[in-house]
Amino acid sequence: MGNPVEIKKNIYSVGVKDWNVRDFHGYTTSRGSTYNAYLIVDEKIALVDTVKNRFSSRLLENIAKIVDPAKIDYLISNHTEPDHSSSTPHVMAAAPGATIIATAAGKSGLEKYYGGSDWKINVVKTGDTLNIGSRTLSFVATPMAHWPDSMVTYSPSDKLLFSMDIFGQHFASSGCFDDEVPYDELMREAKKYYANIIMHLGKVVKKTLPAVEQLDIDMAAPAHGLILRKHIPDFVASYKDWADCKPTPKVLVIYDTMWMSTEQMAKAILEGATRPGVDAKLIKLSVNDLTEIMTEVLDAGALAVGSPTLNNNILPTCAAFCAYLRGLKPTNKIGAAFGSHGWAGGGAKQVDEELEKTGIARVREPLTCVYKPDAATLEECRKLGAELADKVEQYK
Template sequence: MAAVQILDKIYWVGAVDWNVRYFHGPTYSIRKGTTYNSYLIVDEKVALVDTVFGPFTAELVENIKEVIPLEKIDYVVVNHIESDHSGAFPEIMKLAPQARVLCTQKAMEGLKKHFQGDWDFQVVKTKDTVSLGRRSLTFIEAPMLHWPDSMFTYVEEEALLLPNDAFGQHIATSYRFDDQADINQIMDEAGKYYANILWPFSRLVARKIEEITAMGLKIKMIAPSHGIIWRNDPMRIVNAYSRWAKGEACKKAVIVYDTMWESTGKMANAILQGLVSQGVEARLFKVSVSDTSEIIGELLESKAIVVGSPTINNDMHPVMAPFLTDLVGLKPLNKIGMVFGSYGWKGGAVETVKGRLQEAGIQVVEQQPVAKWVPTKDELQECYHAGQWLASQI
């Protein structure tokens, strides 16, 4: 992709990764690819805000060259040191050795350790400002959104917020702006992104939004480090983050289960029917054939999670473990949970799953349908009624 002007003398110079399918190792699937957004601000002085993932360094360099020679860059702003944003940093600094690096203290320490080098650093803090001439950059520290080094950059004269990983989405597209793309798809990807990356830091997200509001910053455009740029309705994503950070949910439930000989599967379907009969939107996922990242995304705006497992070796089925481990780490807010399962010799799965949900901070209800061997019609009816009862709690 070529450089794209997003405002007067402000350019997107990043890269589109059409083929990436996993992020953070195999933990987060991104079926639609992603972008690595980098921004060039040309004024009396020139600033490059963030770089790109290392394999796309040449593309970044060519995009910058379309606008200016690299030796004219005065500042390289590093909002976040994770490799998808800093991978090209060493090469950019070789090509622009005159540039000063603007970043937080934690980012400076991280860059030195990541790349075993040293550069002309200027450590910045919240409300520090650097003038480029007609425009200025104001910095807002954002620790744990989502790394300790993270910060936002704000261009006051354009009411432009450059928040790095906040407000982003993993989606590869030839479009750069929200008014060009399918907004429903973009919001779905933004929700999946929030749930899989930022959910553990929801209280910090809420505080940061309050802080920026208290600073009185006008925001006409939000340009994150992944996905599209919010120029038509930037408050749409801010308001969504506010809801997600508070744990607001819809009348919706997600059922996650696995089964060996279909006993637990039959129970899952009966619970689903009970929920649906009361007007609750419900989604059913067999975990061994489902994408955990997609399940987590569906949970974001769901009030209830229902988890079922057969017992094997006095414990839950092993395929449930990765999903539940993810859930414990993500700490979803304001969810209620129900557990169910089947067994043959001796139970154990239900209590294990219940414990994991409680570790995740989920309020687990007392009702927990259990069936020995194959569930009878009466036991499936109990599952159906359990779904109806759970619907009344949503």
């Protein structure tokens, strides 16, 4: 589960590693995750965030290796989401004299989740500070990054930002810092996390990043995954690109099929899009994971999305994809819907409506066929693929 690690003088990472979690409210965490909490030992003792409640005793054991948990003076709650706050009742039971520091929305969230009517909660806003001895911590509210209650905590004398979900990764490893894992794996997990948790908050990220950038930091300690001490500039640059869902020359052909007709269409679209310099990918929904698919969507230039018609309706796997996609609100994408049907259409049309509601600019009406694509339809599919490839080549 990991022992405490001193990340700066008298500041310890005391959270837990959840090696085996694979389903984080639908997000497939193939490398597990961590719930990071940090203990600052100064004249006053401050704990930054807690962990998922099933690990609460482990958190308290980790703290006890450094100080008696009863001596905690402040519990700084950067974020009310239960992966970070649900051990609050356990911490407050161990340290009944502690004062919780949270935003106004954080206070209300903690009270709604956990009652805590006898807890002392000091409400802070951007610019407020807390002196704990040799350090003066300051707080920056980051509403909607990730929830309305969210904030980050900054220790100027340590050049350290407790960045909450921002810069997080669902990534359990034996290492503690970003330079202790392979760089490509780190960035892949950071991208996956952004795509599945933060993509829909691009506008908020654009507002929040300047506030983070103006801080003098050499370490960012997020609430999940590795602590950044080497790759902060890479994360900031990536977040800027991801906030715009910056398109690359990539065409995704995402589909499902019943009797291989929509699959034939998908393969013809892929064939049309395949050329040097364009990353064209075929993604069948029933054999791919939505978490991984959204990671591909984040920087794709174009999406062709196909569904056959089942009972006058979209296929359930395609409906699930469309619903997830719509919630994540990708920007800067073009696309088109396609699919086969029998006597009554509907699947491709519904995909088209979903793409429209998602804000994806469609390059044509839904491309459909009855029962099975003939040579002319397959040629039209190849043309669609080529058109999408033509349009994303500008991003080279």
